[in-house]
Amino acid sequence: MVDVYTFVSGPLAWAAFTICIGGCLYRLISLIVLAYKKERFIFTYMSFSYGLRSIVHWITPFATENWRRHPVLTVVTFAFHISLVIAPIFLLSHIVLWEEAWDLRWPALPDALADTMAVIVIAGCIFFLVRRLKLPEVQFVTTASDYVILAIVAAPFVTGFLAYHQWVAYPYMVIAHIISGEVMLVAIPFTRLSHMVFSPLTRAYMGSEFGKVRMARDW
Amino acid sequence: MKKSALFTVAVPTLLLLMIAVAGSQEEIEFVDNSDFSNAQRPPSVFRHEEHNEIAELEDCAECHHIYDDNGQKLEDESSEDQRCSECHESRSSGRKPSLTRAYHVNCKGCHLKQKKGPFLCGECHVKQ
Amino acid sequence: MTEPAQQSETKAQDKGIEVGISKLDVERIEKVVTGVLKGETGARLKAYVETCIHCGLCSEACHYYLSHDKDPHYSPVGKVKQTLWEMIRKKGRVSPEFIKTAAVIAHTECNMCKRCAQYCPFGIDIAYIISVVRRIIHRLGATPLYIQDTAHSHSVTMNQMWVKADEWPDTLQWQEEEAQAEIPTLRIPLEKEGAEVMYSVIGPEPKFQAQLIYQAAIIMDVAGVNWTMPATIGWDNSDMAMYTGDNELMGRIKRTHFETAARLKVKKIVMGECGHAFRSVYDMGNRWLGWKMPPIRIVHAIEFYYDLLKEGRIKIVKKFDQPVTLHDPCNVVRGGGLGEKSRYVANAICEKVIEMVPNYEHNYCCCAGGGVINCGPPYKMTRVNGNRVKAEQLFSAKTKGAKVLIAPCHNCHSGLHDIVHHYGVGLDIKFFADIIYACMEKPEATEA
Numbered sequence: 001m002v003d004v005y006t007f008v009s010g011p012l013a014w015a016a017f018t019i020c021i022g023g024c025l026y027r028l029i030s031l032i033v034l035a036y037k038k039e040r041f042i043f044t045y046m047s048f049s050y051g052l053r054s055i056v057h058w059i060t061p062f063a064t065e066n067w068r069r070h071p072v073l074t075v076v077t078f079a080f081h082i083s084l085v086i087a088p089i090f091l092l093s094h095i096v097l098w099e100e101a102w103d104l105r106w107p108a109l110p111d112a113l114a115d116t117m118a119v120i121v122i123a124g125c126i127f128f129l130v131r132r133l134k135l136p137e138v139q140f141v142t143t144a145s146d147y148v149i150l151a152i153v154a155a156p157f158v159t160g161f162l163a164y165h166q167w168v169a170y171p172y173m174v175i176a177h178i179i180s181g182e183v184m185l186v187a188i189p190f191t192r193l194s195h196m197v198f199s200p201l202t203r204a205y206m207g208s209e210f211g212k213v214r215m216a217r218d219w
Numbered sequence: 220m221k222k223s224a225l226f227t228v229a230v231p232t233l234l235l236l237m238i239a240v241a242g243s244q245e246e247i248e249f250v251d252n253s254d255f256s257n258a259q260r261p262p263s264v265f266r267h268e269e270h271n272e273i274a275e276l277e278d279c280a281e282c283h284h285i286y287d288d289n290g291q292k293l294e295d296e297s298s299e300d301q302r303c304s305e306c307h308e309s310r311s312s313g314r315k316p317s318l319t320r321a322y323h324v325n326c327k328g329c330h331l332k333q334k335k336g337p338f339l340c341g342e343c344h345v346k347q
Numbered sequence: 348m349t350e351p352a353q354q355s356e357t358k359a360q361d362k363g364i365e366v367g368i369s370k371l372d373v374e375r376i377e378k379v380v381t382g383v384l385k386g387e388t389g390a391r392l393k394a395y396v397e398t399c400i401h402c403g404l405c406s407e408a409c410h411y412y413l414s415h416d417k418d419p420h421y422s423p424v425g426k427v428k429q430t431l432w433e434m435i436r437k438k439g440r441v442s443p444e445f446i447k448t449a450a451v452i453a454h455t456e457c458n459m460c461k462r463c464a465q466y467c468p469f470g471i472d473i474a475y476i477i478s479v480v481r482r483i484i485h486r487l488g489a490t491p492l493y494i495q496d497t498a499h500s501h502s503v504t505m506n507q508m509w510v511k512a513d514e515w516p517d518t519l520q521w522q523e524e525e526a527q528a529e530i531p532t533l534r535i536p537l538e539k540e541g542a543e544v545m546y547s548v549i550g551p552e553p554k555f556q557a558q559l560i561y562q563a564a565i566i567m568d569v570a571g572v573n574w575t576m577p578a579t580i581g582w583d584n585s586d587m588a589m590y591t592g593d594n595e596l597m598g599r600i601k602r603t604h605f606e607t608a609a610r611l612k613v614k615k616i617v618m619g620e621c622g623h624a625f626r627s628v629y630d631m632g633n634r635w636l637g638w639k640m641p642p643i644r645i646v647h648a649i650e651f652y653y654d655l656l657k658e659g660r661i662k663i664v665k666k667f668d669q670p671v672t673l674h675d676p677c678n679v680v681r682g683g684g685l686g687e688k689s690r691y692v693a694n695a696i697c698e699k700v701i702e703m704v705p706n707y708e709h710n711y712c713c714c715a716g717g718g719v720i721n722c723g724p725p726y727k728m729t730r731v732n733g734n735r736v737k738a739e740q741l742f743s744a745k746t747k748g749a750k751v752l753i754a755p756c757h758n759c760h761s762g763l764h765d766i767v768h769h770y771g772v773g774l775d776i777k778f779f780a781d782i783i784y785a786c787m788e789k790p791e792a793t794e795a
Binding site: 031032034035037038039041042044045054058064065066069070073135136137138139140141142143146192194195198199201202203204205206207209210213214215216217218219 | 388389390391393394395397398399400401402403404406407408412417418419420422424425428464465466468469470471472629630634639640680681682683684686707708709
């Protein structure tokens with residue numbers, strides 16, 4: 001067990017972070033290079049202010065027509081995404097590991113709040129799953145990969161939640177948690193989880209087109 | 220912001236029990252976490268005598284060490300008459316680790332090296 | 348050609364598509380699809396396809412989806428799934444039958460109005476994806492017959508309607524003479540070099556709707572505009588090649604148009620009440636030719652009327668007294684930001700303007716634009732059934748008192764006519780120019 005832990009929290013963690021960050025950079029740079037080679041006009045039309053205007057509207061709950069049309073989804077998706085990003089970064093247990101390894105430390109969330117956020121992420125995954133299964137317009141365009149992505153995202157939070165509460169199979173749950181977290185990191189650049197990297201770009205481009213050329217609102 | 224708070228404030232009864240145990244000096248069952256103002260996790264399970272027996276530890280300075288100002292460990296001195304927090308503050312300074320880091324590196328670091336003893340969060344900070 | 352009649356589908360039969368796919372096999376399709384995807388698309392399509400999280404939030408943007416009781420086949424992403432995703436998944440190895448379905452979806456079940464781009468949280472340009480599909484269909488030679496015919500007309504005559512070289516100045520002179528009955532000194536100045544304005548129209552105006560040229564001439568004359576029209580090719584600002592994916596032809600058409608304006612040394616091009624032509628001149632064609640923005644200032648009729656009214660160059664004798672409701676065409680409002688100016692004009696010439704809901708950029712499409720109405724009679728019911736929601740929107744405006752529907756776009760005008768007629772909405776449809784012409788101050792009419 002010590003060896004397993006040493007491996008998953010050492011070399012494997014290094015690999016996961018390297019692949020995640022390197023992969024995201026690679027995807028981002030290769031996309032920009034592709035745009036430069038074949039669609040250079042994108043740089044011509046891209047506008048910082050209009051791009052930002054569009055992004056700000058879409059990352060503000062209920063600031064767009066479509067968010068207002070789907071109040072439940074809006075609340076869930078914002079709570080889900082905020083929790084998904086914030087909880088792992090500001091989780092005390094994670095910060096303690098950074099401190100151990102690098103003597104780095106930053107403010108942590110109270111455990112109770114982080115625990116709630118984990119529940120929000122898990123509930124969000126269930127909500128999205130039900131949506132995929134039940135809503136015809138979502139079900140129609142759902143592929144197997146969509147379920148895989150949901151599972152990849154849910155796994156670290158389910159295992160993390162169970163490990164934190166030490167309810168079942170404690171040591172194994174921690175190992176499962178670490179591995180599933182690493183799977184998610186690796187999956188980010190190479191699955192549609194890459195919307196984390198790409199969506200600000202697509203949003204900014206559409207915002208630029210609408211602001212600069214079309215002189216209309218895209219929200 | 221928060222002092223590096225590792226241990227949750229335990230339920231009052233547990234707290235009372237701990238103080239009683241700590242007061243006796245003889246049978247330590249938990250690490251005394253009273254230096255952490257807003258502990259998030261339960262105090263570490265730590266039965267001092269049993270641990271040292273199993274670990275075959277003779278030298279108190281293995282844990283109760285003293286370092287000089289140059290970061291050199293002083294071979295013949297030990298610090299069991301001091302509280303850890305007298306040296307280790309809430310923040311690391313220079314090569315001197317913060318209190319939480321000192322505990323973690325000292326306990327978990329040794330356990331990993333020896334491949335013996337607990338090394339996962341919940342193995343020491345056991346939820347009651 | 349005598350294939351066993353297996354299809355029991357109710358969808359329209361289209362010779363352009365049928366004959367087109369009869370010449371295809373999987374290998375040829377694969378070559379064209381990969382050729383387009385690898386050769387002609389880049390970062391945008393890649394980012395759009397890989398970023399789409401399949402959430403379905405674009406669905407409610409689409410009038411086809413709303414009008415078909417939320418049938419997911421008609422949602423924007425649903426249409427992409429049935430066309431481009433499948434082509435990508437099979438690496439271009441799809442069947443001729445698949446191409447047929449894709450052609451029908453891309454050409455007749457999407458107006459490329461870009462409303463969905465306003466509803467996608469990631470700003471994915473689904474209309475662009477559909478245009479890629481149309482490009483593939485074009486290169487496979489399976490474009491619907493009627494719209495392909497207009498593209499052929501563009502290619503041969505540089506106008507959309509097979510108007511011959513002599514018919515064009517003839518028509519202008521005819522309208523000039525007609526208008527002289529009203530204003531004897533009126534001219535339609537042809538080939539006037541150095542005029543301030545070149546007025547350009549779409550092919551159907553001389554072909555079927557010459558009275559619109561008449562009205563424009565009256566407005567120009569009364570407002571004292573220094574204007575001209577070309578006697579040569581380049582007078583037609585329309586562009587169906589843009590919608591068939593024949594980008595090369597689109598470039599030829601737009602180059603001719605811009606170069607004609609340049610030859611006449613005009614300061615700006617004023618265009619009639621047409622949406623798709625505005626898109627072509629202002630957004631698409633200029634880009635194909637390498638111009639970030641149009642090389643010559645483009646003024647859509649709405650903006651032109653706005654300027655004339657605001658500057659007092661035309662005066663309204665008596666405002667139009669019937670309550671009107673205003674349709675915001677996608678290409679000039681979502682595509683050109685003319686929503687406010689449109690309302691200024693409407694309020695300046697009409698006593699009462701009743702807003703339809705939704706409006707401005709969020710207005711429902713007419714279901715005729717994007718080349719769909721140009722795919723011809725076989726698809727009339729596709730348009731009408733695909734836009735029940737528009738009828739409901741118009742009914743609701745009518746309930747609030749509207750009697751007249753202003754649609755400042757040719758495609759919208761024709762498409763809305765079919766919808767109003769089919770659903771019995773009972774609204775009169777007018778262009779701005781119709782009302783301006785009727786209500787403006789004109790010199791005393793002379794007795795004939």
